[in-house]
Amino acid sequence: MTDETLPGTVPGGVETDLFPWWLVVLQGFVTLMLGLFLLMQPGMTLLVLVTFIGIYWFITGIFAIVSLVLDRTDLVWKAIIAVLGIIAGILVTTYPLYSTVLIATFFAILIAVWGILIGITSLARGVSGGGCTAAVLGILSIIIGIILLARPLLTAASLVLILGVFAVIGGVMAIVAGIRMRR
Template identity: 35%
Template sequence: MNQINQNSAKQAADGMRKLIMVQGVVLLVVGLILLLFPAASLTTLVFILGVYWLIEGLATVYSAFQQRSHNRHWWWSLISGGLGILAGFIVLAKPGSSTVFTTSFLVSLLGFIAIINGVSALLTANQLKKRQQNGKTYLWRGIFALILGILLIAAPFSSALVIVKIIGIFLILAGLVTIAMARQLKLKASRFA
């Protein structure tokens, strides 16, 4: 009976190691795709977003019509769903130009948020300085956020491509670490066999 438990545990550990290895390979492949084909990856992500908007818009319109008898503001859902359907159709009809527009808009929005956070941090640093407290962390955070915001707004699509490449690099590193971990588990398992 003890031998059966050991074999069962060994099979479970071997299965877990194989799963970890597959996860590492998938991370590595996805990372390489993002790193080597950032524009195509971005287009694919925006295409998926378009499909989501279309499905969500249809569901919202359906829900609006279901609520019209007991919700007097049902038309807000109807408008929201209609906009979702429209956005989905636009993205699916013109994925290339939609990628540039959608990505540029979202990255520019992130740039504006970074600038607002930067100004807020600089104001906090100034207040701390007036109170004779150390505000250098807020000062540097504010400067960094302002620079980041300006860069994102100045070249939003290029910034998005750089972000995709950075994510690709992180996924490649995570994949390599995961594969190494799976190999390490195999080595430890062979020592106990």
């Protein structure tokens, strides 16, 4: 008996007893809609998402202050989280346009640096006996990382569209999985 035929699973072995089928369909629908919004109105959708992130950071900072009052353990970390959360939340919600560009660009730069570091590691592994394939993939990763790093705004705009495509695909897959769970 494979995991697809076990009770309480859907293809891929995902356990379905944790969530009702309609909740999985609802999540899929919301993810699909987000993906479509990201593809049709990437700037506005990203602006709204970043504003929600700012609100979340602000609320996290407030909760950290409440946690400080109720529990004095990890005082320094809670204070740092509180201050940073409140400041970041205020800045992001006060300047949502700038924040959208900065946050998306920061993630693009982070991905580029990560690609370069992975490339260096793969190249070193390939040179030290890991094989020609690892070295070639390392060089490609370094080149792609440098290209992404050279154009972080273009990379940020591309990431929004890529995220939109993944959200559409993930949303459709969740809807299908939820419908299959019902049967």
